[in-house]
Amino acid sequence: MIRVLVADDQALVRGALAAMLGLEPDIEVVAQAASGDEVVALARASEVDVVLLDVQMPGKDGLEAAAELHAALPGCRIIVCTTFGRPGYLARAMAAGAAGFVVKDSPPEQLVDAVRRVHSGLRVVDPALAAESLATGTSPLTGRELEVLRAAGDGATVADVAARLHLSDGTVRNHLSAAIGKTGARTRAEAIRIAEDRGWL
Template sequence: MIRILLADDQALVRGALSALLGLERDMEVVAEVGTGDDVLSAAERTRPDIALLDVQMPGLNGIDAAARLRQAVPSCRVIICTTFGRPGYLSRAMAAGVAGFVVKESSPESLVDAVRRVHGGLRVVDPTLAAESLVNGNSPLSEREREILSAASDGATVAELARRLNLSEGTVRNKISSAIGKTGTRTRAEAIRTAEENGWL
């Protein structure tokens, strides 16, 4: 029996996935959570074989949750299942040790097949997204630039960002300027939008 943990902030989607997987004779959904923050405790409690995680959730996003899960419950293999099929998400997910990446537009049969293949030790990636990733390449942003742009997405001032991230205002300004240059944009807001659209944040 393949034991599965589901994490998606949309209760309807989570319920539909649970019902779909529950129809399979070799699968059992052992935990369902609605936030990234709840993934680790649920996995430690139920010891699933597979964790099916959305990317955008309250608290920890699915990719960061996957990285923590890999450390805490290494026997659990992770599949990202998201509406947001962005190349940047794929490369970050692979770097976090994710074993599968599927989009919610996939057929039910494809998802079930992905769960079985990942459980069998294989890696499964949506082919269209894999091709886009090869064309678009990896994120040009450094980890610090990504952190600052992500923190700046709520409109915080340079002084607020510096305080929040324990950095000097000069460092924050320099990193934002660098990120604007690397994304080929003109303003901080444009850089954030471009980075979000490519899945780099």
């Protein structure tokens, strides 16, 4: 029996995924989580084999939860299952230790197959997303540039961002300027949107 944990903040989606997987004779959904914060403790307590993680959840997002889970329970296999098939998410999920990446509009049998294949030690990646990821390439932004863009995401001023990150105004301006240049954007807001659309943020 493959013991599965489903983590998704939307109760309807979580319930539907659990019900669908529960119909399979060799799969049992033994736990469900509504946020990334619950994942490691639930996975450990329920002795799960495979964890299905949404990306966008309250508290820790799915990518942070994946990294934490991979570090805490390296034998547990992780599939990221998301509405947002962004190439940057795929790269970040794999870097965090995920063994699979599927989008929620995949046919149900594809998800069931992914659970079985990942459990058996294989990697499973949505083929269209894999091709797009190769075409887009990895993020050209440094960790600090991403941090500055993230901090500026709510419309914060340069001074606000500098205070939050304990940097000088000039350093923040330099990082924002570099991020704008690397994303091919014209403004800070456009750079943030591009980075979000590609899954780098």
